[in-house]
Amino acid sequence: MAFGRPLLSVVPPSEPLDDAALIARVKAGESSMANALVRRAGPRAKAQVRRLLRQRTPDDDDLLQSVLIELVTTIDSYRGDCSLNTWIDRITAHVVFKRLRRQKLEKRLFEGLDDSTGEVASDASAERAALTRSVLARVRARVAHLDQGNVTAWLMIDVYGLTIEELASALELSVAAAQSRASRARREVRECLRGDEELEDVLSSWEAAS
Numbered sequence: 278m279a280f281g282r283p284l285l286s287v288v289p290p291s292e293p294l295d296d297a298a299l300i301a302r303v304k305a306g307e308s309s310m311a312n313a314l315v316r317r318a319g320p321r322a323k324a325q326v327r328r329l330l331r332q333r334t335p336d337d338d339d340l341l342q343s344v345l346i347e348l349v350t351t352i353d354s355y356r357g358d359c360s361l362n363t364w365i366d367r368i369t370a371h372v373v374f375k376r377l378r379r380q381k382l383e384k385r386l387f388e389g390l391d392d393s394t395g396e397v398a399s400d401a402s403a404e405r406a407a408l409t410r411s412v413l414a415r416v417r418a419r420v421a422h423l424d425q426g427n428v429t430a431w432l433m434i435d436v437y438g439l440t441i442e443e444l445a446s447a448l449e450l451s452v453a454a455a456q457s458r459a460s461r462a463r464r465e466v467r468e469c470l471r472g473d474e475e476l477e478d479v480l481s482s483w484e485a486a487s
Contacts, residue, residue, distance in 0.1 A: 296361045303352050311349050318348050318365045325369040329437065336376075344372045359442075367446040370439060374447035416476060419469050427462035434459045435466075435480070 299317060302310040322344045326337060348368050355364050420428050426448075433439045433447065445455035470476040 297357070300352065300355060300357070300361070303349070311352075314349060314352070315345050317361075319345060321362060321365050322348070322369050325366055326373060329370060329373045329439075340373065340376060343376075344369050347372050363442065366440075367442055370443040371446040371449070374433075415473070416470070416479070419473070419476065420466055423465055423469060427458065427465050430455075430458045431462040431466045435463065 296317070299310060299313055303314050319341075323341055326341050326344060330337070330340075348365065351368065355361075359367075420431075430444060430448070433444050434441075439447065441452060441455050441459060444450070444459060445452045448455065448458070450458065467477075467480060470480055
């Protein structure tokens with residue numbers, strides 16, 4: 278289904294709508310319900326964009342628009358096998374990392390950590406904030422020779438706090454393939470950091486918080 282590409286704005290809904298009923302009416306082609314979906318999803322999508330980018334960029338508003346349009350135009354792929362919030366998170370991760378893949382993703386992820394001096398993806402993983410710039414630089418140097426795809430998967434899962442479902446969507450993999458990639462990445466990174474007790478402790482804290 279297609280709704281064109283209007284300028285979508287995130288404003289509070291006039292009335293709360295049941296998610297299941299809302300989705301059904303959007304799938305039926307009611308354009309007013311597409312706008313209602315945008316109002317429902319917008320605040321969460323905006324927060325997810327900020328979480329994943331970790332810093333403000335000039336493209337934030339345009340990226341949010343892309344996420345909202347993707348949510349509406351791909352509504353037929355939502356089968357109700359997860360909550361609407363989970364689906365919003367998956368679509369947002371997919372759009373954000375698709376954009377970042379146009380650049381060197383691993384470099385951007387490390388730069389995001391460096392610019393925020395180790396700020397974390399969510400309050401639930403606040404213990405990760407203990408990273409210093411020197412520790413981060415050592416981690417980056419130690420994993421520089423590893424496969425970039427595995428380093429990227431490790432950063433997304435253990436440092437940025439993405440779920441396996443978000444990783445799968447972001448890297449365009451099946452959930453099973455994403456789980457395999459994450460496990461392989463963790464093994465490689467742990468082996469790479471072996472012998473440096475401080476870095477091993479940092480890695481253990483990340484894994485425990487994931």
